[in-house]
Amino acid sequence: MTKKIYGIRNKILIFAMALILGLSLSFLLVMVSFxxxxxxxxxxxxxxxSSQMVDSMDELFSDIKEDTDGIIVDSFVQKCILNTNLNVKEEExxxxxxxxxxxxxxxxTYYIKNTGEIYSYSGGNINTKNQYVDTLLNTDYAKLHLFWQNASDIYKDKSVxxxxxxxxxxxxxxxxxIDPDRIxxxxxPDKISQVLQVNSDERFNYFIVGPDKKIYAKKCFHEIDDETLIKIQKAVSDQNMVKLPEGYVFTSYHKDSDMYFVSYISDAEMYQSVKSALGWMFIFMGAAIVFAIVFGFTASQKLSEPVQMISKEMQDFSENSLSKEMHIKTNTELDEIGKSYNTMLHKIKxxxxxxxxxxxEARDLEMESLMYQIHPHFLYNTLENIYMLARINKQExxxxxxxxxxKLLRITLSNGHKIISLEDELTHVKSYLDIQKYRNNNLFxxxxICQDNLNNKKVPKLFLQPIVENCIKHGFSQxxxxxxxxxxVKSEYENGDEKxxxxVRDNGKGMDEKDITILNENIKNQNLAQPSVKEGGYGIINVARRLQLMCKKVSMHYSSIVGMDCTIEIVMGEDYMDEE
Structure with missing residues (x-):
């Protein structure tokens, strides 16, 4: 089944559509949250x-109570209570x-004697008998009462x-x-207006409602029809908030005056600011969507052309295309892709x-190997003839x-194997040492010493010979x-793994601490460029390099005492990178 491939242009358009969808959802969430x-x-x-109106009313009530408290305890007023008839001086x-x-x-302010006389600096003729007032005063004898009433029920002048x-x-x-007097x-009205004017938010209308649920004072910033006013009056209760179909009613009760203070806001006013904000949000959202669409088409057009060119060059790539470079100029990462493609062409070349x-080189080595297959047989036969002549002439x-x-040559060649048995490696180094003893007139x-049962262990070929050569050439030079x-040679176990x-130790001249440090550092770093100056450690470092390439776990370390000895310790596991 062929896998459907979407072009970069389509993907950018899909991304633009996803961006628009994301913006729309974000706008919806923001709108709901707002x-x-x-x-x-x-x-x-x-x-x-509503609470602020109650607080303002409480201040007015406290002022009136404080003033009337002063009147009650005033000594002259107390005398007037007992005096049924006041002369002009006393009245003043x-x-x-x-x-x-x-x-x-x-x-x-009106002072009403228990005998019916009325004293006032304000003038005006009031009724001394008022059933509603009598009921209030009889309900709570000593309490200050606030009440709403028509002026025609208070004053004798019915035109008011x-x-x-x-x-x-x-x-x-x-x-x-005795029977009390009354004040x-x-x-x-301006005191009542002050209670209503503590609020300046013109989205609300404010009302003072009496215990009979009638509206006695109001401050309206917006027209309200009679039907809504009736609903507001009915909604007044001990509940702090009531939702009407037209809006919200917020009520606070003032216990001392037995009045309700009401704030009302219509749904239209409540959401007026929301509508304004939503309008701007819709404008922004529309601009964002238009930008996303335009950007999607423009970007897809601009980016798809070089991408299509890259795709075509990749699909048509062949050996004949190695000289055909791409030149892209979009001021984006695509330019780097074009440069990388050109770099890739050079590297492929x-x-x-x-x-x-x-x-x-492999063909040359193969030819050389075929030639060497002939040379060893000729060499072995020649050595065998020399051996027989030496035996005839008794030249031991x-x-x-x-x-x-x-023996040395047979193991050295060993049919091209890189890994040989420990027994063969020790035989090889023994043959080399025997030849060197003869050459150096028994210099050493x-x-x-090999631990039992190790002869069949596999080791890298010819790694000991350069080490003992170093002992003879440098250790015994003096x-x-x-x-x-x-x-x-011995074996040990560490965490269940054999190593x-x-x-290898010689009793030669040894090396000083500085040379030992340099040599160990070069072995560790496999540094062929800076061998030990005095000891010429190329061969040793080559051994280290070969062991590192062939063994998964290996370490080499030199130690020495000047004038006494020089020792190298090699530790290796049995796992090799290449056992052929």
């Missing part, structure tokens, strides 16, 4: 405005005291037809049990040249030399005889 937050904020404002003093206590209220707020309170004698205070060189030294050389002796090379340990 509406919720705005609604919550307006509800908090409505609750606060009484009115002066009343004015002193109620001046801050800027209200009309307006509703106002009044305060009434009994003036009792402190010392004598009536007409609350000026270089690799092809290297492969051709390697193939030629020559016989030993030829025998050692024959050697000793090989002696004529008495040299000793000791080779020790072979080779220790």
């Amino acid at each position: 509406i919720h937050e705005e609604r919550t904020a307006i509800i908090d404002i409505g609750m606060n405005t 003093n009484l009115l002066h005291n009343l004015l002193t206590y109620t001046e801050d209220l800027q209200a009309s 037809d307006s509703v106002g707020m009044y305060a009434i309170r009994n003036i009792r004698s402190i010392d004598t049990l 009536l205070i007409e609350i000026q 270089d690799l092809m040249n290297q492969v051709q060189d390697k193939e030629k 030294n020559i016989m030993l030399m030829v025998d050692s050389l024959s 002796e050697y000793e090989i 002696i004529d005889s008495g040299g000793l090379i000791k080779i020790e 072979l340990i080779f220790i």
Whole structure:
């Protein structure tokens, strides 16, 4: 089944559509969240405005109560309670005291004697009998009462037809049990307006509602029809908030005055700010969508052309295309892709040249190997003839030399194997040491100690010979005889894995600490460029390099005492990279 491939242009368009969808969903979430937050904020404002009107009313009530408390305890007023008939002087003093206590209220104040006489500095003829007022005062004898009433029920002048707020309170004698006098205070409209004007949010309308659920004062910033007003009156209750079909009603109750303070906001006003914000959001959203569409088409067009060119060059790639470079100029990462493609072409050319060189080298090596297959047989036969002549002539030294050389050559060639048995490796190094003993007129002796059962272990070929050669060439350079090379092979186990340990020690001149440090550092870093100056460690570092390439786990370390000995320890596992 062929896999469907989407072009980059389609993918960019899909991305643009996904971006538009994401923006739309984000806009929807923001809109819902904004509406919720705005609604919550307006509800908090409505609750606060009602509470603020209650607080303002509480201040007015406290002022009236404080003034009437002063009137009650005034000594002259107490005398007037007991005096049924006041002369002109006493009346003037009484009115002066009343004015002193109620001046801050800027209200009309009436002092009503229990005998029916009325004293006032404001003028006006009021009814001394009022059933509603009598009911209030009889309900709570000593309490200050605030109430709403039509002026025609308060004043004898029936032409006055307006509703106002009044305060009434009994003036009792402190010392004598007699019928109390009364003080009536007409609350000026501006005081009521101050209660309503504590709020300045013009989205709301504000009302003062009496215990009979009638609206007695209001401050409206928006027209409200009669039907809605009736619903607002019915919604007034002890509940703080009531939702009407037209809007929200927020109510706070003032216990001392027995009045309700109401804030009302219509749905139209509540969501007016939301509509304005949503309008801007829709404009922004529309602009974002248009931008996403235009950007998607433009970007897809601009980017798809070079991508299509890259795709075509890749599909048509062949050996004949190695000289055909791409030149892309988009000021994007595609330019780097074009440069990388051109770099790849150059590298492929270089690799092809290297492969051709390697193939030629392999053919040359194959020819050379075929020739070497002939040479060993001729060499072995020649050595065998020399050995027989030496035996006939009883030349034992020559016989030993030829025998050692024959063994050394057989193991060195070993049919091209890189890994041989430990037994063959030790035989090879023994043959080499025998030849060197003969050449150097018994300059040294050697000793090989191998732990039992290790002969069949596999090791890299010919790694010991350069080491013992280094012992002879450098370790014994300052002696004529008495040299000793000791080779020790053993095995140990670490975490269940067996490892072979080779220790080669000579009793030559040794090396100082500085040379040992340099040599170990070069072995560790496989540094062929800077061998030990005095000891010429090329061969040792080559051994280290070969062991690192062939063994998965291997370490080499030199130690020495100047004038006494030099020791190298090689530790290797049995896992090799290439066992052929």
